[in-house]
Amino acid sequence: MNVRLANVDDAAAIATVHVDAWRQAYAGVLPQATLDGLSVEARTRMWTQAIAGTRGRVLVAQEGGKVVGFAAFGPCRDAGASPTEHELWAIYVAPGRWRSGAGRALWRAAREAMVAAGAASVSVWVLAENQRARGFYESVGLRVAPEAGERAVTVGGTPVNEVCYVMHHAAPAYDFH
Known part of the structure; x- marks a missing residue:
């Protein structure tokens, strides 16, 4: 498993993983019409802009030269977040590669980059x-x-709830002398 920084040439492969993963992961959670309406072309445009942008970073996991997953991350988008709070914006793996180690490889690389x-x-x-x-x-x-x-958020016109997960990487240093 190879994890590397994405480039704009990866946008279509990332978009395909994104759409396929959503359709599988959110079946029964989001309306089928929403999932059927997902467009690889629209997601390709979105990921091209995201990769070319400067706000965050996008990594891809590859096997045999093929993109099998991606992770996007950067500064925490929550109101009032400090500069030391970062956020994993997205991490998806192609459904046929779930439980292959690609997600863990992407997580490790993204976490290391955020800590750095x-x-x-x-x-x-x-x-x-x-x-x-x-x-x-x-x-x-x-x-x-x-x-x-x-x-509460709305995804594709459907109200859903999100829950926040967090990992603290370093506690503040205290000088007791």
């Missing part, structure tokens, strides 16, 4: 009903952030 950029904590918002993703985040050491609670 000064992250004291990393958070991720996940659909409350997405038990597979919640289990993944718990397995890599993130915990529900009780102070954040749940929040």
